[in-house]
Amino acid sequence: MTHMDYEYTLLGSSMEDYRKRPLKLQVDDSPMSLFAVLEVKRDPLHLHRPWPRCTLGCGTSTLTCFRKVKLYSFLFGLAVMFLIVASYILTGDKKGLLLTPSPYHFSTVPNSGSGTGPYPFNVSSAKDYATVKLVVKNIASKVEFSTTRQLPEREALLHSEPHMFSVIPHKFLPNVKNPCWYEEHTGNISRDPYRTNLYARYSRRFRTVFEYLRKAFREHLYRRGGKYYRIRCLPYFYIIGQPKCGTTDLYDRLQLHPEVRFTTFKEPHWWTRKRFGEASASTMWDNNAWAYFYDNSTEAEAEPPFLIQDFIHTLQPDARFIVMLRDPVERLYSDYLYFGITNKSAEDFQDKVSESLQLFEGCLTEYTMRSCVYNTTLNNAMPVRLQVGLYIVYILDWLTVYSREQILVLRLEDHASNRKYTMHKVFDFLNLGQLTEQKEAEITKSPASNTRRPADKNLGPMLPVTKEILRDFYTPFNKKLAKVLRNDSFRWDNHSELI
Numbered sequence: 001m002t003h004m005d006y007e008y009t010l011l012g013s014s015m016e017d018y019r020k021r022p023l024k025l026q027v028d029d030s031p032m033s034l035f036a037v038l039e040v041k042r043d044p045l046h047l048h049r050p051w052p053r054c055t056l057g058c059g060t061s062t063l064t065c066f067r068k069v070k071l072y073s074f075l076f077g078l079a080v081m082f083l084i085v086a087s088y089i090l091t092g093d094k095k096g097l098l099l100t101p102s103p104y105h106f107s108t109v110p111n112s113g114s115g116t117g118p119y120p121f122n123v124s125s126a127k128d129y130a131t132v133k134l135v136v137k138n139i140a141s142k143v144e145f146s147t148t149r150q151l152p153e154r155e156a157l158l159h160s161e162p163h164m165f166s167v168i169p170h171k172f173l174p175n176v177k178n179p180c181w182y183e184e185h186t187g188n189i190s191r192d193p194y195r196t197n198l199y200a201r202y203s204r205r206f207r208t209v210f211e212y213l214r215k216a217f218r219e220h221l222y223r224r225g226g227k228y229y230r231i232r233c234l235p236y237f238y239i240i241g242q243p244k245c246g247t248t249d250l251y252d253r254l255q256l257h258p259e260v261r262f263t264t265f266k267e268p269h270w271w272t273r274k275r276f277g278e279a280s281a282s283t284m285w286d287n288n289a290w291a292y293f294y295d296n297s298t299e300a301e302a303e304p305p306f307l308i309q310d311f312i313h314t315l316q317p318d319a320r321f322i323v324m325l326r327d328p329v330e331r332l333y334s335d336y337l338y339f340g341i342t343n344k345s346a347e348d349f350q351d352k353v354s355e356s357l358q359l360f361e362g363c364l365t366e367y368t369m370r371s372c373v374y375n376t377t378l379n380n381a382m383p384v385r386l387q388v389g390l391y392i393v394y395i396l397d398w399l400t401v402y403s404r405e406q407i408l409v410l411r412l413e414d415h416a417s418n419r420k421y422t423m424h425k426v427f428d429f430l431n432l433g434q435l436t437e438q439k440e441a442e443i444t445k446s447p448a449s450n451t452r453r454p455a456d457k458n459l460g461p462m463l464p465v466t467k468e469i470l471r472d473f474y475t476p477f478n479k480k481l482a483k484v485l486r487n488d489s490f491r492w493d494n495h496s497e498l499i
Helices: 034-040 060-091 126-141 154-160 162-167 198-202 207-220 247-255 270-274 308-315 328-339 346-364 369-373 376-381 391-398 412-417 419-429 437-445 464-485
Strands: 006-008 024-027 030-033 180-185 221-224 227-233 237-241 320-325 407-411
Touching: 126 346, 126 464, 154 162, 154 308, 162 308, 198 207, 207 221, 237 247, 247 320, 247 419, 320 391, 320 412, 320 419, 328 346, 328 464, 346 369, 346 376, 346 464, 369 391, 391 407, 391 464, 407 412, 407 419, 412 419, 419 437
Parallel strands: 237 320, 320 407
Antiparallel strands: 006 180, 024 030, 180 227, 221 227
16 A cells, blocks of 8 residues: 555545655565564464474485575574564664674773673662662762753655655644544555555464455445545544553544544554554654664664654644653662563662663763653663653653643543542543543453563562662652652552552
8 A cells, every 4th residue: 555546535544554664575465574474473484483403314305404504594584684684673773783792981990700791780779779879879969851852844754754744734724623634545445455555465363354344444435426435534533642651542442433533453652662642652752763763863863853742733733632641760670570571570670770770870960851761772771761760851842732621631640549449530531521420430340451560560569679769769759750740649659569
């Protein structure tokens, strides 16, 4: 599906299939992005299968056997090459691969002789503990918040994403809550409209969904004047953040409201990672692709010239956003448990926190706070995502383009203790209709979604010393957040653990 396949009037081309990526492969005469293959096709080569057994002797079977071995070897080497190239591109660091050492220095740390990695820590050691505390103190001394930023010109945004702005019209259908328009479908209506959609091709998880969409596609075409049109819409509202803060639970409950319809799946990460959302918890904070997308930036600035909200605001100045936040200390531990793969433990978490704090401090010796929060190299180098919990930095940037009335900020702690209250706040914010008592009970009393896995619960809480260090780190950011939102509960002074 390309821009040439469609025209739009008020009666715009599909965004789903456009991906601004320079690295392309060709499969079945259709363009395919390497990134999507690495992302959704989990086991493309079936490398877990045994190698073909070869025996001595002559004959075509032996020759075929050796050819298979050669083919597997070639494919394995190709896969390794792809992973290396992708790691380079996805970091946004144009100077080196993921294996390149971070340019941000560690503070001078005493080698206690315990722990793992090149910078071992033993926080039970008074010397190491004092060092990490000093790192946090140094960070706190450099905390400053910019309430304004230079907004990009509209022409610069249009120039940076010409395709996106060319396929979405400037005016939308009247009397429709969502921004919607009719798009002319000039292709053969008997052909599979999702034939080049990479999710449809390679994701087993969404295979059933796309099968349904294929069957229903022609039923949703409108014919007028001998032409076919399909209705296209942008979201009326977005659940934009943050990860491990209850966005999945909020999404699942909102889906039960009869007036709400979501995208095919919760987190397409369209704005942040694919330009293809929606309820992607990355929309609020993830601008890590900026160094890859925008060559007009300079290292001296070390900040993205455009942010996600700049593009959304250009297209949807009246959009609404829901942000779900959580005590950033607990959020970070939950994030570590959820996204960690092996060797997870409270001690390992402590090591990763200490290393990340040192990297963050190293960045602050060269750049501003805001630059470090958006620094792609730093974010990829830190073993835990400290920056995601710096909510105030992102909130202030969102408030440069959207009014406070357009952003509803909730706390997961409040939602967990009184779901009925928070859901009513959401319904009022979105101007949704009244519900029957039965439907309201179904929405508010259903079990929580996406809670901590049993295996992760067995690891127990983080170490008390880790919690103390993280509280010291996040406190100045939380204080500023509470001031901006005029709500002291966002200081998280009354600590409560959620699992």
